[in-house]
Amino acid sequence: MSIDQPCVxxxxxxxxxxxxxxxxxxxxxxxxxxxxxxxxxxxLVREGPPDLIVLDWMLPRVSGIEVCRQLKSRAETRAIPIIMLSARSEEVDRVRGLETGADDYVVKPYSVVELMARVRAQLRRTRPASVGERLEYQGIALDAETHRVTRDGETLKLGPTEFRLLSTFMEKPGRVWSREQLLDRVWGRDIYVDTRTVDVHIGRLRKALCQHGGDDPLRTVRGAGYALG
Incomplete structure (x- = not known):
């Protein structure tokens, strides 16, 4: 599995x-x-939160609507987009699904092409770099499709790990990421890497971002992690 791949x-x-x-x-x-x-x-969500969930309403053991309710009631899983699939086409059912927290509601039978477009639309909102979007923040521009980064018009040279770190920060400027969260997102959930490795690559990213001058846009939050801006 490529680390850049969004997990569904x-x-x-x-x-x-x-x-x-x-x-x-x-x-x-x-x-x-x-x-x-x-x-x-x-x-599975407890073991490692995915980037998006495609969830059928009618499920054995625990219904899809209850899965949705539980995940949306927890702070750590609330932001995961959920696309609910259901044979229930009545407006009251659609409203119930959305009120439970589903981000989108697709009625069966559905077009697979349309469903894929809805998946990409949700990821564009929550993980724009993963679907090839261009990100910009205070003079820094990151093109996820061409893997090109510029700052104030000057091209920056970044290694692949530094590029993924910057993508993560630029998707949510201001958010504080812990070292463990960065390891999961950038290196992958199944790979063991020492948390000090994060600090090494953050140092490299800082150097790369300032290679043509300018202030360091990354912030170290003592005891918590790192943030952009």
């Missing part, structure tokens, strides 16, 4: 539907985890 959790109990969606999500360049019931879905 697919929760669907119907095998044929699950296979079709799994195939299309992977073909679109996403890393996909799948679950057959709500209980398994909650367990």
């Amino acid at each position: 959790l697919l929760v669907e109990d119907e095998p044929a539907q699950r296979e079709v969606l799994l195939y299309n999500l992977e073909a679109d360049g996403f890393a996909v985890q799948s679950a057959e019931n709500g209980e398994e879905a909650l367990e």
